[in-house]
Amino acid sequence: MKDFIIIGNKAVNGGKISLNDLPGSAGRMDVLCRCVTSALFISFGMRRDINVWLILKGEPSPEKIVRFNGETMRSLNPDERSSGSLIQKALLIDASDVEKQSTPGVFVRYGNLEKLLSEFEKEERPMFYLKEDGNDILEMVQNHDSVALLENGVYILGDNQGVFEEDEKTIENAGASKISVGPISLLSSQCITLILNALDRAAPNKSDDE
Amino acid sequence: MKDFIIIGNKAVNGGKISLNDLPGSAGRMDVLCRCVTSALFISFGMRRDINVWLILKGEPSPEKIVRFNGETMRSLNPDERSSGSLIQKALLIDASDVEKQSTPGVFVRYGNLEKLLSEFEKEERPMFYLKEDGNDILEMVQNHDSVALLENGVYILGDNQGVFEEDEKTIENAGASKISVGPISLLSSQCITLILNALDRAAPNKSDDE
Numbered sequence: 001m002k003d004f005i006i007i008g009n010k011a012v013n014g015g016k017i018s019l020n021d022l023p024g025s026a027g028r029m030d031v032l033c034r035c036v037t038s039a040l041f042i043s044f045g046m047r048r049d050i051n052v053w054l055i056l057k058g059e060p061s062p063e064k065i066v067r068f069n070g071e072t073m074r075s076l077n078p079d080e081r082s083s084g085s086l087i088q089k090a091l092l093i094d095a096s097d098v099e100k101q102s103t104p105g106v107f108v109r110y111g112n113l114e115k116l117l118s119e120f121e122k123e124e125r126p127m128f129y130l131k132e133d134g135n136d137i138l139e140m141v142q143n144h145d146s147v148a149l150l151e152n153g154v155y156i157l158g159d160n161q162g163v164f165e166e167d168e169k170t171i172e173n174a175g176a177s178k179i180s181v182g183p184i185s186l187l188s189s190q191c192i193t194l195i196l197n198a199l200d201r202a203a204p205n206k207s208d209d210e
Numbered sequence: 211m212k213d214f215i216i217i218g219n220k221a222v223n224g225g226k227i228s229l230n231d232l233p234g235s236a237g238r239m240d241v242l243c244r245c246v247t248s249a250l251f252i253s254f255g256m257r258r259d260i261n262v263w264l265i266l267k268g269e270p271s272p273e274k275i276v277r278f279n280g281e282t283m284r285s286l287n288p289d290e291r292s293s294g295s296l297i298q299k300a301l302l303i304d305a306s307d308v309e310k311q312s313t314p315g316v317f318v319r320y321g322n323l324e325k326l327l328s329e330f331e332k333e334e335r336p337m338f339y340l341k342e343d344g345n346d347i348l349e350m351v352q353n354h355d356s357v358a359l360l361e362n363g364v365y366i367l368g369d370n371q372g373v374f375e376e377d378e379k380t381i382e383n384a385g386a387s388k389i390s391v392g393p394i395s396l397l398s399s400q401c402i403t404l405i406l407n408a409l410d411r412a413a414p415n416k417s418d419d420e
Contacts, residue, residue, distance in 0.1 A: 043394075187253060193404065
């Protein structure tokens with residue numbers, strides 16, 4: 001199981017978002033939608049062993065977490081509007097501190113990065129923070145022990161604004177290791193593609209479920 | 211200079227496409243939009259040394275080619291709707307066999323894959339066809355001579371339907387070598403990200419222009 005957490009610094013967390021304006025009034029929700037696509041889709045199917053956790057830190061608050069669960073996902077297509085529509089539906093149900101399913105495979109609750117990481121800490125999951133000065137994932141997958149950790153990893157990424165200092169402290173306190181995917185700073189969705197490809201290459205026979 | 215050609219088997223090539231329905235009535239235009247984003251965008255800027263050529267093979271025909279030119283591109287954001295909007299504008303101008311600029315950095319003309327590849331053949335550009343049984347690009351970039359070819363490469367990809375037999379013959383006749391990006395068949399946009407990352411890794415100091 002692999003988990004991707006993407007921090008949406010301005011992503012709207014309540015009310016009806018406009019699918020015609022995901023980058024604007026929805027607070028760069030397009031960034032998060034692209035991350036969902038790159039984490040869950042392959043050419044002829046879906047990666048079933050993945051959760052994508054979107055931390056919506058924008059207005060009107062309080063923060064919400066929307067989870068896309070590959071295993072139970074239905075009615076998701078790779079276009080941004082499709083994942084945007086499922087986020088829209090998730091934001092329209094009454095949220096609580098306990099996760100509720102809004103549509104098949106999509107879940108929503110109140111919560112923030114700190115809370116989520118503390119849950120993963122309890123489960124003793126290895127955590128990885130995408131950062132330019134981190135260890136190169138393609139070098140890491142040369143090592144068998146690292147592959148086992150990465151295959152079970154929780155990956156934390158910022159959005160177009162990156163990760164602000166407070167969140168970075170939370171990530172450090174949770175004990176995440178820094179990893180990188182190459183010499184150039186890329187879009188979050190591109191980073192996810194590169195992480196998954198590195199793992200596909202490390203375990204070519206067991207990494208997908210079409 | 212690198213060129214990416216994406217074959218849009220059903221992509222609409224005339225009239226006004228609906229930005230609210232890129233996957234449906236526009237003929238999986240979303241696939242092509244994602245390819246534009248993954249080819250041109252990095253975290254804080256744009257790759258200027260890239261052209262993206264979209265072959266629109268759908269209705270009402272005849273086929274058109276829309277080119278996104280990184281060097282002169284303006285008014286493009288990474289969301290699908292943004293590139294979709296520029297494609298929409300390109301389809302609304304009177305096309306001819308000679309390229310016309312529809313908006314800054316976007317060009318349109320009548321044409322098909324065969325014509326485009328013959329032009330690249332005349333320029334003696336190395337051509338690469340993305341295919342599962344091709345040579346692994348990460349192995350290829352270990353070799354200095356291959357890197358020089360890949361850096362100047364024309365990359366040909368299918369869309370969600372792949373590449374049909376007739377186009378595959380055209381690609382073979384043009385002398386393209388098969389390359390692959392890993393053990394799992396991925397979305398065209400994900401393949402582009404992986405090609406560019408392999409080249410970034412091969413030439414870490416000169417591959418982007420932010």
